[in-house]
Amino acid sequence: MLLPARDLRYLVAYVLPATAFLGLRLGGAWAWAAPACTFGLMPLLEWLVRPAPPRAHAPADPKGRRSLFFDGLLYLNVPLLLALLGYFLLRVHSGSFGPAATAGAIVTMGICLAALGINVAHELGHRSRPAEQRLALVLLLSCLYLHFFIAHNRGHHRHVATPLDPATSRLHEPFWAFLPRVLAGEYRSAGQLEATRLRRAGRRVWSGRNQLLGFLLAQAVAMGLVLSLFGLAALLAWLGAAVVGVVILQLVNYVEHYGLQRRRTAEGLYERVQPHHSWNSEHLLGRIVLYELTRHSDHHYQAARPYQTLRFHPTSPQMPTGYPGMMLLATIPPLWFRVMNRRVPQVG
DSSP states (O other): OOOOOOHHHHGGGGGHHHHHHHHHOGGGGGGGHHHHHIIIIHHHHHHHHHOOOTTTTTTTTTTTTHHHHHHHHHHTHHHHHHHHHHHHHHHHTTOOHHHHHHHHHHHHHHHHHIIIIIIIHHHTTTSSSSHHHHHHHHHHHHHTTTTTIEEEEEEIHHHTTSTTTTSSTTTTTEEEHHHHHHHHHHHHHHHHHHHHHHTTTTTOOSSSOOOHHHHHHHHHHHHHHHHHOOOOHHHHHHHHHHHHHHHHHHHHHHHHHTTTTBBBTTTTBBBBOGGGGBOOOOOOHHHHHTTTTTTTTHHHHSTOOOOGGOOOOOTSOOOSSHHHHHHHHHHHHHHHHHHHGGGGGOOO
């Protein structure tokens, strides 16, 4: 049976790895092709092509269930990203790039680590199947950001839109102040969450059962392998790409929850997470490339929903453009504040 065009449009997401491979293969100015597409062409197209008014609670996939096609689109990112990372390391090791091309290759790989790695790991990490969670860990290992698996699933979703969540950006907080706060906060959150889990189970925190310590060891082993197989230059290039990927992740965190707050009840607790506690973008290109991450309100409202079943909520605050454009805007705090502060709903 032929798939409807509505489903096939998600194949557009593979333009990014294809462009990245082209840049790594050709080198020179081509090494900057993926960054130019991601943060040049995509924001321009999303600014020029306004999203059609969506129907309330309409999912991307009207069937509203899991399918081999939609799951397979995610799974394919694992071998694609690992192959791109291996090719990237090999090209750097062989000295194929000049200084400008090396910088472009590092940024290109960082974008892939963020979009194909952390973003897809985020989706798979919310799945209940152990095999899918293991795939999420493989992707996060490629980004050297395994503690996200703990901090995000067990911390961010519980505390989002409150002062307890380091990944929720505050009103009037510039991105460049948010960045060091969230980087330290996510590590601290992962450590505290894992310590609490072990103590409740009657186990020692500093032990082989500490998942965070296991993650740090796995990352150290991976870096040691890369150093031994590809040399110091390749290892440093990978670390640079991982930094780019993590900065992109935190730009996404910043724009997704900027200034939004949950009310405290009379009992001192925070209200349940609602669709209006996350920013949304209905711009189609970003929705496809990021596997519906931009329908973030419904994801936080019901985190177990597969990406293609996420719905539009008319009560959720809407970004004026797509994620790539908003991320660029966030790097310039005065412009960000001018555009976004007046759009932040006031919590009484």
